[in-house]
Amino acid sequence: GIQVEQSPPDLILQEGANSTLRCNFSDSVNNLQWFHQNPWGQLINLFYIPSGTKQNGRLSATTVATERYSLLYISSSQTTDSGVYFCAVSYAGNNRKLIWGLGTSLAVNP
């Protein structure tokens, strides 16, 4: 099945810094999403981005489907950005199932 790898596994930033999180996937996908899980466990959907670029405030994401990777950019990080960022994909063979990466754990220090 499809493998989803995220890097780096852990990241520590000072408030105000920028960062780039990466998601590599091993086969063609028709669906790619980024999620944020806060320290209390709440998962929020950030982007649905099977291809192209999207921006939402200080966050933006780019997926290059032909090269099988996606990037999540966080600019001017804030302490509230702390948590785990997950990438999840699905493919044409089973469109109902998301395959999840292990996440990037981000800590933003004041």
Next chain:
Amino acid sequence: ETGVTQTPRHLVMGMTNKKSLKCEQHLGHNAMYWYKQSAKKPLELMFVYSLEERVENNSVPSRFSPECPNSSHLFLHLHTLQPEDSALYLCASTPGTGNYGYTFGSGTRLTVV
């Protein structure tokens, strides 16, 4: 509050107990999901319900029994669990079965002793 409410937030149960997890959404979504989140593992999809019909069952042991009485409510009935079943159980919903537009609940932290 995301619109998906899970109760209880925390649950400790013995291996011989029977308990149920509850999920409720009032977003008008048509699909609901149970996920299991364990440390150092990817999120695992357990069950998917679309319009109250189970459409996905990911080889989950029979000690986990889902129930979807209507499109707003989803239950996960638990019995004779094992310590390795301790995890965060997350409920989610989507507008349809298109696998996007997810809204998650805050989860139930289950500890099996």
